[in-house]
Structures are given as C-alpha cells and as structure tokens.
Amino acid sequence: MTGTFSKFKSDQIPAYLLALLLIVSLLAPVLPLQDPLLMDTASRFAGPSAQHLFGQDEFGRDILVRLIFAIRNSLIVAFAAAVLAGIFGTALGVLAGYSRGLTEMLAMRFIDIVLCFPPLLLAMLAVTLYGPGPVTLIPVLAIVFVPSFTRVAHASVLSVRSQDYVEAVRSMGASNARVMFSTILPNIAGPLIVQFSFTVAVTVVLESGLSFLGLGVLPPAPSLGLMIGTGRATLAQAPMLLVWPCAALTAMILILNAFCDDLRDRLDPKSSKIRGQ
Amino acid sequence: MFWFLRRGFASLIMLWVIVTLVFMSIHFVPGDPVELLLSQDGGSADPATVQMIREDLGLNRPIVEQYVEKLKGLASFDLGRSMVDDSSVSAEIARRLPRTLELIGLAALISLIIGIPAGIYAALHTGRSFDRVASYLAGFAQGIPVFVLGTLLILVFSQMLKLTSAGGFVAFSQAPGKHMLLLLMPSFSIGIGLAAIVFRITRASTLEVLPLDYVRTARAKGLGDRRIVLHHILRNALIPVITIFALQIGSLLGGTVLVEYVFNWPGLSGMLVSGVNARDYPTVTGVILVISALFIGLNFLVDVLYGLTDPRVRK
Numbered sequence: 001m002t003g004t005f006s007k008f009k010s011d012q013i014p015a016y017l018l019a020l021l022l023i024v025s026l027l028a029p030v031l032p033l034q035d036p037l038l039m040d041t042a043s044r045f046a047g048p049s050a051q052h053l054f055g056q057d058e059f060g061r062d063i064l065v066r067l068i069f070a071i072r073n074s075l076i077v078a079f080a081a082a083v084l085a086g087i088f089g090t091a092l093g094v095l096a097g098y099s100r101g102l103t104e105m106l107a108m109r110f111i112d113i114v115l116c117f118p119p120l121l122l123a124m125l126a127v128t129l130y131g132p133g134p135v136t137l138i139p140v141l142a143i144v145f146v147p148s149f150t151r152v153a154h155a156s157v158l159s160v161r162s163q164d165y166v167e168a169v170r171s172m173g174a175s176n177a178r179v180m181f182s183t184i185l186p187n188i189a190g191p192l193i194v195q196f197s198f199t200v201a202v203t204v205v206l207e208s209g210l211s212f213l214g215l216g217v218l219p220p221a222p223s224l225g226l227m228i229g230t231g232r233a234t235l236a237q238a239p240m241l242l243v244w245p246c247a248a249l250t251a252m253i254l255i256l257n258a259f260c261d262d263l264r265d266r267l268d269p270k271s272s273k274i275r276g277q
Numbered sequence: 278m279f280w281f282l283r284r285g286f287a288s289l290i291m292l293w294v295i296v297t298l299v300f301m302s303i304h305f306v307p308g309d310p311v312e313l314l315l316s317q318d319g320g321s322a323d324p325a326t327v328q329m330i331r332e333d334l335g336l337n338r339p340i341v342e343q344y345v346e347k348l349k350g351l352a353s354f355d356l357g358r359s360m361v362d363d364s365s366v367s368a369e370i371a372r373r374l375p376r377t378l379e380l381i382g383l384a385a386l387i388s389l390i391i392g393i394p395a396g397i398y399a400a401l402h403t404g405r406s407f408d409r410v411a412s413y414l415a416g417f418a419q420g421i422p423v424f425v426l427g428t429l430l431i432l433v434f435s436q437m438l439k440l441t442s443a444g445g446f447v448a449f450s451q452a453p454g455k456h457m458l459l460l461l462m463p464s465f466s467i468g469i470g471l472a473a474i475v476f477r478i479t480r481a482s483t484l485e486v487l488p489l490d491y492v493r494t495a496r497a498k499g500l501g502d503r504r505i506v507l508h509h510i511l512r513n514a515l516i517p518v519i520t521i522f523a524l525q526i527g528s529l530l531g532g533t534v535l536v537e538y539v540f541n542w543p544g545l546s547g548m549l550v551s552g553v554n555a556r557d558y559p560t561v562t563g564v565i566l567v568i569s570a571l572f573i574g575l576n577f578l579v580d581v582l583y584g585l586t587d588p589r590v591r592k
Contacts, residue, residue, distance in 0.1 A: 116295050118572055120531035121549075121565050128553045128561045129302060205422050209535050212424050213550055228428055232539075235436055235443075242432060246425045254420040 014258035021252065025072035034062045036069040036222050057227075057241055058234055067248050070222040074252070077134065077217070078203040081141035086196050088142070089149025090185075096150065097157025098180050108154070111147040119144045119206055127215045137216055141206060145199045152195045156188035190267040197263050201256035208249055224249040281581060288577045295569045299562050300347050304340065330360065334558065356563035361555050366563035369548060374567065376446070377544035380464050380533055385522075387468030388475050393518070395472075396479025397506060400487065411476065418473035423532040427466035427539035434462065444540035463540040467532045471525060478521045482514040516587050523579035530568055 024031075039059040046056040054063040096107035114122070126140040160166060161184065169183045210216030211225030219226060224245045231242035330336075334357075335343050350357065356366040399408040435443040441458055449456045486492060487510065495509045534546035541547075545564050552560035 112291070113294050113298065116291050116573065117565075117569060118527040118530045120534055121568055124534075124549060124553050125299070125302060125561065125565055128556055128558065131556075208422060209424060209531070212535065213538060213553075215550075215553060225424075228425065232428060232431075235432060239432055239436065242428060246429055250421045250425055253422065254417065257416065257420050 012262075014255050014262055017255045018259045021071060021255065022075070024068060025075050028068050028072045033065045033068065036061065036066045037220050038062070054244055055238075055240060058230070058238070063241070063244055066222040066227065067224075067244060070224045070227060070245065071248060071252060073217055073221060073223055074204050074207055074225075075200075077138060077141070077207050078200045080138045081145065081203050081207075082196055082199040084138065084142035085145035085199060086149050086192070089146040090153045090192060092146070093150035093153025094157050094180050094185060094188075097154040098161060098176070098184065104154075107150065111150050114143065114147050120209060123206065123210055124213075124215060127210070132215045133218050137207065137210065141203050144206070145203065148199065149192065149195055152191050153188065156191050157184055160184055160187050194260070194264045194267050197256070197260045201253065201260055204249075204253060204256060224252075280584060284577060284580050284584075288573050291573050292570060295573075296348070296351060296566065297344075299566055299569075300344060302562075303334075303336075303558060333358075333360070351566075356566065357559035359552075359560050360557045361560070366559050369560075370545065370563060370567050373543060373545050373548055376542060377533055377537065377546070379460065380467070380537065380542065380544060381529060383460060383464035384467035384471065384529065384533075387464055388471035391468070391472040392475025393479050393511075393515075396476045397483050397511065397514070399476070400480045400483035401506070403484065408480075412480075415473035415476050418469050419477075421470070422535075423466050423470060424535040424539050426469065427463065427536050430462050430466060431539070444542065446541070446543050459540075459542075463536045463542055466536050466539070467529065470532070471529065474521055474525060475518055478517050479514060482517045483510055486510050486513045512586075516583070519579060519583050519586060523576055523583070526572060526575045526579070530572055 039061055040056065048055045051062075054067070057063055057066065092107050092110075096104040117125075122144055123137075123140045126136055130136040166179060166183055170179055174183070207216055208223070208225035208228075211223040212229045214226070214229060217223035217226055219230075227245035228242060228249070231238075231245060234241055328337075335346060338346075354367050356370065358364065359366055359369070395411055399411050402408055431443045434440045441462065444463070445459060447455045447459060492505060492509055495505045500509075533544065534549060536542070537544045537546035538550055545568060548560060549564040549568075551557075552564065
C-alpha cells in the first residue's frame, strides 16, 4: 500500500520512526530529563511552558517526560513478554514439528487450551490470583502469546524437515538437538521474526488495556494505559492530559503495525499477493 | 450432520478443559490461596477469617470432592457466591449478560454494514481515491485501541459537543430511545476496528474472485453489474469474511470488557473488573467461565455458518 504513492524509501519511514522510539526509550534514563515521578503541587494542571513543553499533570509532574518513560515501560514489557513467548513457543513448536508423535500431540493440545481463553481474560484471571504489577504482567503476556509462536514454528518445521539439506546433516550423524537448533531454526527464522514483531505490537495494546483498567503497570510508574485511565477523571479541567497519552499510544501502535506489515512483505513473499496488491 | 456433531463435541471438550483449568488455577498458586486473596490490605489475615473463607470456598475438602462439587454446581448453573456481598454470582451474570450480548451484536452489525460495502466498492475501484483513503483509514482504525477510541469519543461527543452523556445505562423498557443512544458510542468503538478488518478481507477476497471464469461468464451472459456483484461476487467473497470473524471473536470479547468499562455500561465486564480488584475469586471465575463459554459457543456458531456457506469444509 505504501508503494502506491512513491516507490522510493517512503516504505522505510516506519522503520526509522521505530528506531527513534527505541533509541529514545533506551536512552531515557541518561537523557537530561526530569524525574518522571517528581511532583510539583504548586503548578498542578499547568499549561505548556519552557520547562514543561506539554504542561504538567494532576500532581504537577512533567507530561512529556512521563510520556517518554511510559513508552519506555510499555516497550520493555512488550519486548520482555515477546522474547519469553518467542523462546518457549519456538522451542515447543520446533520440538513438536521435528519429533512428531506424542510430543507433537501434547504440544498442540496445550496450545489449543491456551487459545480457548480470550487473551485479556486470561491475563485478568492471573492478576486476580497473583496480584497486579510487572512481575505478573510479563509472564502472563508471554503465556498468552506462546501459542502463536508454536504454531508458526510447527508449521515451518513441517515444511522444512524433509528437505535434502536437513536429511544431509542428519545422515552425517548430527544429533537431534543440533539438527533442530542449528540446521532447522535458522531456516525458519523469517516467519518467526515476523511473528515476533507482531507479538510486540499486540502486547503493547494488551498491556495498555490492562494498565487502563488498573490491572497492569501500577502507579506511580508512568504507563500510557494508566495515564489514559487517570486522565478520564480530569476530562473537563484538562483534556490534554487525556489527549497526549492517547495520541502517543496510537502513534506507537501505528508505527509498530506499519513496521510489521513492512517486515512481513520483505520476509514473506506470499503476503503481498494475499493483500491484493 | 456428522460434521456438526463432531464440531459440537469438540466444543464441549474445550468447555470442559476451561472449567477444569479455571478450577485448578486457584490450586496452582504457590502458598495459601486464601491468605493471598485476603492480603491486598497488607498485613497478614486473621486466621479465623482464613478458616471461614476456606470452608466457604470448600478448600478444606479433598480436591477431587471439590472438583465434583464444582461440576455439579455448573450443571445446575450455580457459580457460587460472591466473597464481597454473598450474592449469587449466577443471578448477577444472568442480569448483566444480555447487556453485553447486545453490545457485541450491535458492534458486529456495525462492522459488517461499514466493512462489506466499503470493501466491495474499493475492490471494484482499486487504486482510486476511495480505495486509497479507505485503506489508510482502515490501517488507522485497526491500530487505535478500543479504549482509546471510546475515550476520545467521550471527549468529543459528550465533553466538547455535549451531544450525549459520557456513558451509563437506561433499561430498554424504560426509555428505548435513550437506551439505543447510549448503546451507540460503545458499540461503535468496538465495531470500527472490526469494520477495518472486514473491509480489508472483503476487498482482498473480492479482488481474488473478480478475475475468475464464472464472473466473466456472468458478464458474457449480459448480466448487470448489480446482479454480478450481489449474486456472483459477494457470495464467494464472503466466505473469508466469516473465517476472519471467527478469529476476531476473542478480541471482540476482550474489547467489550474495556469498552464497557470506558462507558460505564453495566455488562459483565464491570463485574469482572471490580471482582479482580476485590480479588473476589468466585465472581472472577464465574464471569470468565461465562465469557469463555460464549467464546466457544460463538466459535461453534461461526463454524456451523461456515459449513453451511461452504460445503467443502464439511469433510
């Protein structure tokens, strides 16, 4: 879709924007920014000023700084959950696809069970039992996304495992572990990377939703979902308190989505046909 | 027939697995679940209270007995009693469920009404301005989280334009007009993201059907555009739309939870959220079981619908 306007470089914009987000998030603690938790009750709800470009919130905290740290937090949670889900999901999928038989049956049934629950509900059940906070949040989000990695890995292994080069490595006497992880894995990396990027994007949405309900990141830590949730209370006095985190969250998700689409088009030659281009 | 029975049986198995897992979940918690449930105020719980709740939840009995008891309760639609006010969880759910179903129904309807015609029109005019604008809008609508859209709708329509109240609920029997007005914004918030997906799939599948022989034959027979679109293209292009709908049911239900919260709509989610906050275990598991059953039921319905529209899958 991006190619319709101009063929050159415009499709790399999401990648640049994402890189910018990542760099700012990574460097946030060392950048010369205010403390995101620093309160200044004298200037509650103050409008934009030279020190506070986006103004101050209900406790007089700097909104811009809080937005930056909120984006950082949500990316940290999303990446951590996606990495965990990726490792376990891929291992399970590769094992299932390579060894077939009982292992495959058990693994795939496990996946079906996790998929029985709508993701948000599974997360809420876990929060009820273990209490809210990042220690619950990351493993729960990871479990929710294990199945998608397992499915992708499983399907890819099935199509690769009987290829000649796999047969060749095996007949040279390589161990099963070696065949699975140094021969098959690199050859199915493409779809898995695409899946990883999708998982990060979806996790950002899910985490913000949970935090919005007050069940994810806990105050006073800055989180976009939480900022939107608390901003609702002061809708009439300070609508910008609501608009900024909404805009930041939506922009972040759009950038991630665009990057994912782009990555998929590059790594998966079939997808561009499916999308009717 | 056999195919439908097998699908139905698979759904029942899934339901049983969910019931068992939700039942087990309280036993997976390391340490004493009751003390954990009570610990939100900080400090350790009073031993007498712990003992009382343990007996209330039946946690002092052998696990197999508890499980059988739970299944018996479910067979008679008894989901236990709330730990907060000792009210019946089933009765509360029965009161709230229709409101959630109403929301899901209208959201699905909105998404189809917007998505399908727009998708077909865009596919018939690829590369034209409507197609381009709609494709960008769809990307945007798919990206924006439901609760952000809902919150922004409140900001614009209730806060700035003062057209409607920020949410709430009036029974249909009391004021039908007001009821529908209040239903509109929440269902629109859920429906618009889904509409974007329906749009994309309809567009893509129409494009796939367009160059096929039978469309050319229909044209050669001298049929009008309208008839070709309605009878030859739409029927075949809709099959993938049904599939996608099935895949989106989970996020539709999740979206409902958030949107009900945003608009103060007293459906299942308000009950769920307050249950989670109060660590009210019977309420949370009750609502989750009902929503999961709904999830499985809707999936089964979509499967049946799919089997009806496309006999090839019934193998």
